[in-house]
Amino acid sequence: MAAKITVYQALNKNAKKLHEDWLTQQMQDEGLREDLISNEELRLESEEFLKTFLAAIKDDLLEDSNSSNFDKLNEMLAGISINRARHGFSPRETGYYIFSLKQAIFKTLEKEITDLKKLYTEILRVNKLIDSLATVTFETFIRGREEVIIRQTNEISDISTPVIQVWDNILALPIIGTLDSSRTQVVMESLLMKIVETESTIAILDISGVPAVDSLVAQHLIKTVSATRLMGAECIISGIRPEIAQTIVHLGIDLSGINTKASLSHALRFAFQTLRLEVRKKTDKTAS
Secondary structure: OOOHHHHHHHHHHHHHHHHHHHHHHHHOOOOOOOOOOOOHHHHHHHHHHHHHHHOOOOOOOOOOOOOHHEEEHHHHHHHHHHHHHHHHHHHHHHHHHHHHHHHHHHHHHHOOEEEHHHHHHHHHHHHHHHHHHHHHHOOOHHHHHHHHHHHHHHHHHHHHHOOEEOOOEEEEEEEEEEOOOOHHHHHHHHHHHHHHHHHHHHHHHEEEOOOOOOOOHHHHHHHHHHHHHOOOOEEEOOOHHHHHHHHHHHHHOOOOOOOEEOHHHHHHHHHHHHOOOOOOOOOOOOOO
């Protein structure tokens, strides 16, 4: 009778012990991130997953992990993997979650199935199923990590392209890092929206934080200047260091139609002159 027991029956019969063995293996792992997930959270998560796992294999269809029986399990596993990716778990730490279950299952089957031939067959079936679930784990983990990278890239892009209103009718946009096509698009959109919002007439593009200027970067700058002018604002490029000036001349890039200044302070002074503004240092007159 024992030789005819199914995998589901063996695991369901020992569900509590199976959960304990699985949880023990996870908690003994040197890579366990207690700073990212508490022992209680891990226990509850594993308990819920094991219940779902047992429900999925109830009909003994271990070979067909794509069947509707496994829909809820795959969905739950995907949610766990994406959540771990978003919270900073490594691929190894996430993969061990499902691979450690394999060892706990093998231990239970060795106890319940005495027929060695049947035990070998069932272990192969379980091994194939867990490997299939591991594929789901890694696929969804990668998708979650890609979402994190895209979000972080967008946040960095927003931080590195701040449009600042330094004075009435004067905007400044300090550019940090290399300009490429996608970055230029973000710069232009941010700048043009701010021009409309503030009705500014002068925009200063400060490239002090751009490590190098080549013909492609220069073309991106010229496009930004042209777009700014179409909005009715004048553009000033500041931060032209000596080495950048030499590069521009060497490449034969024509910036003669664009106001360029060595520093942001020079650009701001030029903007004041253009708007006929005068800034004076206030001196205190004390009574004699």
